[in-house]
Amino acid sequence: MQRYTDVICSFCGTLCDDIEVVVEDNKIVDVKHACRIGTAKFLASNDYEHRLLKPMVRKNGKLVEVSLDEAIEEAARILKDATKPLLYGWSSTSCEAHSVGVELAEELGGVIDNTTTVCHGPSVLAIHDAGYISCTLGEVKNRADLIIYWGANPMHGHPRHLSRYSIFPRGYFRERGQQDRELIVIDVRKTDTAKIANKFIKVNYGEDYELISALRKVVNGGELREESVAGVPREEIIALAEKMKNAQFGVLFFGMGLTQSYGRHRNIDNAINLVRDLNAHTKFVIMAMRGHYNVTGFNEVLSWQAGFPYAVDFGRGYAWYNPGETTANDVLQRGECDAALIIASDPVSHFPRKSIEHLARIPFIAIDIHPTPTTQLADVVIPSAIAGIEVEGTAYRMDAVPLRLRKVKEPPEGVLSDVEILRRILARVRGEEALTAKAEVAK
Amino acid sequence: MKEVVLTPKEQPSYGLIAECISCDVFAGKSIDEIKALPVYYGNKQGELGDFFEISGEVASSAEEQRIVIAGDVPKTRWIGKEMSAGEIVVKGSAEMYVGAWMRGGKIIVEGNVGAFSGMLMQGGELYVKGNAGDYLGCSYRGEWRGMRGGTIIVEGNAGMEVGQNLNGGRIFVKGSVESFAGVRMKKGLLVVGSATDRVGAQMVGGTIVVLGNVLRLLPSFDPAGEVENPSVADESFEGVFNKYTGDHAERHAKGVLYVRKE
Amino acid sequence: MSGLILKNGYVYDPLNGIKGEKMDICIENGKIVEEVSDAKVIDCSGKVVMPGGVEIHSHLAGGKVNVGRMLRPEDHLKNVYPKTKLTRAANGYSTPSTFLTGYLYAKLGYTTAFTAALPPLMARHTHEELHDIPMLDKGALTLMGNNWFIMRYLKRGDVELAAAFVAWLLKAVKGYAIKVVNPGGGEAWGWGRDVRSLDDPVPHFDITPREIISGLVKVNEMLALPHSIHLHANNLGRVGNFATTLETMQVPNGTKPARERQVLQLTHAQFHSYGGDSWKNFASEAESIAKAVNSNENVIIDIGQVVFGDTTTMTADGPMEYYLSSLTGLKWANKNIELETSPGVTPFVYSKRSPVSAVQWAVGLELALHINDAWKVLLTTDHPNGAPFFKYPTIIAWLMSSKYREETMKEVHSAAQKNTTLATIDREYDFYEIATITRAGQAKSLGIQETKGHLGVGADADVAVYDINPEEIDPSRDYKLIEEKFARTSYTIKGGEIVVKDGEIVKVVQGKTLYIDARVDESLEREVMRDIDYYFKRFYSVNLANYPVQEVYLTNPTPVQIDATNVR
Amino acid sequence: MEITLITGRTVAQGEAMEKGKIGEGFTKACAVIELDPEDMSKLGAYEGDEVRVKTDSGEVVVVAKKSSSAPHPGVAFIPMGPWANVIVGGDTESTGMPPFKGTKAEITLAKGERVLSAAELVAQIYTKDKE
Structure with a gap:
């Protein structure tokens, strides 16, 4: 029997590197710390029938x-x-x-x-136009007090993202972990990630771009004329903009909810620029939730x-x-x-x-x-x-x-x-x- | 003007890179030399004569050269790339990148053109009787200094992101355009018959005129009153228009959008 | 491998005091030797022979360079080379692909290059790219000026533990030297802030840039590393920053170097020599900086010359890149790296019509011309920040010809005339000085002068032969020829093999990767490992076991052994 | 009934995929459509009923499932996999990215119709017509 520690899970872009694997007769008999999908991947390697x-x-x-x-x-x-x-x-x-x-x-x-x-092809196209204002995940863990997932559902796509890097871990400047942070989810459906968020903002399908434009206008000191944009009431947009400006370290994680839907790369272009605008007020970063490992x-x-x-x-x-x-x-x-x-x-x-x-x-x-x-x-x-x-x-x-x-x-x-x-x-x-x-x- | 006629033979399925179809390249060559000009498809190199019957008269300068493509070339790309003078007439439809980096002269396409046509144009005229694909008069990926001169006229419709990063010059699309017309526009004039949504998204300068309807305006554009018969540079537009400024998602944006009142 | 004789060239070998003497250079088994019997003879008569060029500061490889590539597809439409039987497809202007980087350096006659900034957590990436840069021996300057361990140790006065940490880090990430970028400012950027003076405290760490610099100088000399600390000072690119620069140069005063070299290399000094108090009266203070360098035994500079054109700026100085992109409005990439550093990238166009660009252009040349001792000046463009490295021939031509400088001056904004001293300088570099600032001085600063940067017996057989006859060409007058000839060697010889002939690649080789393997006292090591373990468990996002870079990533790994067991 | 179809990852889809796409688990995880409960009652469908989803690109029979992310009337979700992808649109609008989220679809009840396995679906739709 051989026990391996610090094994890296080759499933998703979270690339967890704390997996323990026990191998007996060239078969993986135990997997610790991995999520359901990661565990399935390790164990399935034994299954020569498949x-x-x-x-x-x-x-x-x-x-x-x-x-x-x-x-x-x-x-x-x-x-x-x-x-x-x-x-x-x-x-x-x-x-x-x-x-x-x-x-x-x-x-x-x-x-x-x-x-x-x-x-994330559209994200790459957006990066060509807008740049990419980002960080490593340890920065999020140590510093972030405002975490936004937009069009991303890590509870399904990246099951350990929340526990390793974003909401739950204790960090250097966030000693109490989750209590020191706020989670906002923006999506067209109340996903499982949205269910654990401090706030869920439901956006109409295909209107993310409009919502980002509205937020940017407010962040940059403009006034919003519309009662609501993309199904989100004006007050809520203004409150969100204020919250973002007042975060000490904010992060916007985005997923295929933005890249694959109407607007594609321009959704990301606009989102990156929103983050850029926020840097005039505070520290804010953005990160694509990359899928394959x-x-x-x-x-x-x-x-x-x-x-x-x-x-x-x-x-x-x-x-x-x-x-x-x-x-x-x-x-x-x-x-x-x-x-x-x-x-x-x-x-x-x-x-x-x-x-x-x-x-x-x-x-x-x-x-x-x-x-x-x-x-x-x-x-x-x-x-x-x-x-x-x-x-x-x-x-x-x-x-x-x-x-x-x-x-x-x-x-x-x-x-x-x-x-x-x-x-x-x-x-x-x-x-x-x-x-x-x-x-x-x-x- | 002297005229060279290219009669299309069979087009390769791979897409034919024929950037040699340009008055600058043809001028001063013999017909045989023109037949032997390199074209590319997939990983192969061929000769222009493999894909076109070529006849006619060659001029000594680009200014005096006219090239006629006598039919549809739905797989041919890069016609008139970097052309500085002369005239190309396509008596049918062409594929992507017609008139990319064009500096002068005129290209007339009687059918449709594919995506990225007029990319990074600097001068001259691209005239399309049919429809244009996405990214008409666009920039290259990442290049913030987009099309900066010349004129594009499309009688039909155009796709997404017409005039993306437009930095000068004029684009007229008489029919309708898809989303993001004039996205990230900085300078120049974009006139469209009608538009769906997100017109002028992230524009910081220049003028967009919509002669008909816009399905939906961005919340980051502000109304700036009504204007009768507005004129932009030396173009004037008849009728009463609603004027908007934007895109105020951007700081210090100075873009202007006119939408004709119904 | 049979030998080579480079016959009858004009040899410029500053480390051995050879100033254009006609000599033969003999090569055998990759080394310079006294004589060689079975050898191919290359006629170098009428040609200049120099040691292979050494690059001390160039953003060659790594995450930031690749961010530059991803940010700028438009940059890769330029400089396009199709694949050949020998070479790979290659492209890119300010951020060339890895293969092109190697080919272009070799064509310039460079055979060794150090990448300017390796972020430890991303070190594996840097080495993967270095792996794909052929033709060169390589090394990586390792970012430490905003490292949490170091800031904490230095704050507590634990210089020995800081030294033990540095030793561990260099070995773990296969780095070569201590690089310091905007000390303290990188950490402040974790909160969107910066530090603006040597005594501005770093948020939450209660340490100042001054303490970080002086502490790392001590650490460097304690470990007796081959290179000195390599400092990108605070306030890069800011109007009036020369005051900070002058003050910074005084920080290591009184320090005795542990080796025969400076204790501080002030990098891309051009970007740190600005006067004025707004962009409107932006002016050069190169003369003040040069004077201070002339009178300071501890400090040398590399210039970070600007050449007009479109480029991509990239540095571990995150707040600076934000500031720059705010001025231009152009796209901007940023990447804070946990516990370590915070790089950024943004495109920039140095325009001849811009008064600021014109002054920047002059400042670099002024520095090189006002500093009396060529050993204190190293030629760099801080590639690609001031310009792509393949513009070196143009800069060499400017340094060798006051006439060329005058000609250029006529084309650029009058601010270069009014707000700098460049027009008043007659000095012209000779070939010996050019060899000093492009090879010998660079090798000496890096502490690799035993095998690099010279043509004495025992040196690595890295040689550049230029088609320049110093008895016929007058660089002052024939500056265009100088520019042309330095751009394409007649021969570049790497490790005894001809890799470039008449400006074309004829053989692709893989160089060595140098890194520091310093051994410290075991009990000290145990103590520092306890801290490292504690911090990794809590604050890093990767496990300690997955952090060190395996040797498999390095081409011809070449550890430089350092015995630092006396530290304690 | 007309809906906007979105597709994407789920844990079950990921897990099933890693266990192999030939097994029944993969069909169970991916040949489903998550519907808003109100839409379900409008359609007259109950959890477990087969429904036909038809778009401009084609049609497929999958199993109705009550969405746990409701309310989102007019929006339905099928996990990424062959069932979703034989009906999503193709046009990338010159960006390279097909419209995986936002295809207009018509859903109708198809009680009792067989839900094909991945292999059956692929064999039915695509033909190898060489030699």
């Missing part, structure tokens, strides 16, 4: 088991033959895998994009390697970026890509039908840890080891703090890490000798 274990290639319409070398060879062939391959996913694997992925995209002259495109890491790697955070087209040998043109859903819906590699993501479950109709039509490779609707439609399926459980690597928390993922157990026999699989595909694309056929199990 894991992908063998590489598969579609032959005569059916996926059949093949050797790893054959799967790699076929994957390389599909990608090499393509004129505009799309390399998508990435958010649930390590930065080391991202790094090889960027090199592969460059080599292929393909388009590389990650799930940012369907979560390493969605942020991909943005970091691609930015330092290619200059842009997501949705990069290497077609002409250099990076070209313009979301709306180079983003996965647009490339798919316009029917531009003629092959794809999907890794650590399940777009068939999570992309709109119009995008998947094209994906289903083109040859594509799926690399994942377990079967998904995406692997169901893929032409090559390559099982991979779980980063953060079976493989080490780097991941970036939602506040861009980088942590080293740990390894607590061996992957299933013959199953390689994403890094190793990608390296082999890259080598074959380059026409280099096939790496040793013997599965070199990921370190």
